Amino acid sequence: MPTPRPRGPKAVKMDPRTLLDAALKVFGREGLEGASLRAIAREAGCDPSLIYYHFENKEAMFTALLEERIPPLVRDLRRLANPGDPRSTAEKLWTALRSFHHHLHDSAGFRAMVRGQIVRGAETLPDQLAVRMRPAQLAVLTILRRGQRRGELRPDLNPFLMGLFLIRMEAEILDLVPVFSERLAGIPAPEAIAWAERTWFDVFWRGVAVHPLEPLPFLENL
Numbered sequence: 001m002p003t004p005r006p007r008g009p010k011a012v013k014m015d016p017r018t019l020l021d022a023a024l025k026v027f028g029r030e031g032l033e034g035a036s037l038r039a040i041a042r043e044a045g046c047d048p049s050l051i052y053y054h055f056e057n058k059e060a061m062f063t064a065l066l067e068e069r070i071p072p073l074v075r076d077l078r079r080l081a082n083p084g085d086p087r088s089t090a091e092k093l094w095t096a097l098r099s100f101h102h103h104l105h106d107s108a109g110f111r112a113m114v115r116g117q118i119v120r121g122a123e124t125l126p127d128q129l130a131v132r133m134r135p136a137q138l139a140v141l142t143i144l145r146r147g148q149r150r151g152e153l154r155p156d157l158n159p160f161l162m163g164l165f166l167i168r169m170e171a172e173i174l175d176l177v178p179v180f181s182e183r184l185a186g187i188p189a190p191e192a193i194a195w196a197e198r199t200w201f202d203v204f205w206r207g208v209a210v211h212p213l214e215p216l217p218f219l220e221n222l
């Protein structure tokens with residue numbers, strides 16, 4: 001994340017991390033267009049003028065939140081998409097899923113922020129989000145297309161839709177499983193999420209693989 005530059009002596013009174021956490025919540029509820037610095041300041045419990053000591057505007061805050069998470073994700077996915085990586089397509093996709101979890105989906109606020117932009121329509125997706133996510137999308141597409149060429153994935157399936165479905169379901173698991181597992185079944189959320197992720201990936205792979213009955217040892221060893 002770019003280091004925000006304090007703009008005066010009052011800047012020390014408000015931690016930039018607190019401001020970004022507040023912005024994350026507001027963006028998740030209202031989207032980038034609907035958010036305001038006044039709403040972010042209210043969420044952070046400070047005067048709106050204090051935000052300007054660290055950030056020029058709400059767009060700068062949105063960019064700072066993206067810079068915290070997306071570049072590390074892209075680096076992970078590009079390593080997986082490298083043709084020299086000897087792992088199977090299944091293991092690469094599972095590792096990619098875990099990378100999305102670690103860098104993006106582990107924060108309910110970040111998921112809500114991104115989802116809030118997407119559900120408002122692609123035409124409202126901020127350029128900085130679309131541009132930063134494109135390398136991640138291309139890396140996943142590369143893994144899927146190479147898997148089709150290697151005869152591991154069904155050639156009749158659209159690789160873009162496969163990737164979209166895989167990642168979207170991961171976000172749904174993290175949104176829904178903790179609520180139902182703890183409230184209805186008394187199962188701790190981390191345990192339920194780990195089980196749901198493994199089960200979901202296994203079901204996904206059986207539907208897209210050319211040889212769906214082959215074992216997935218990397219899942220069995222978890």
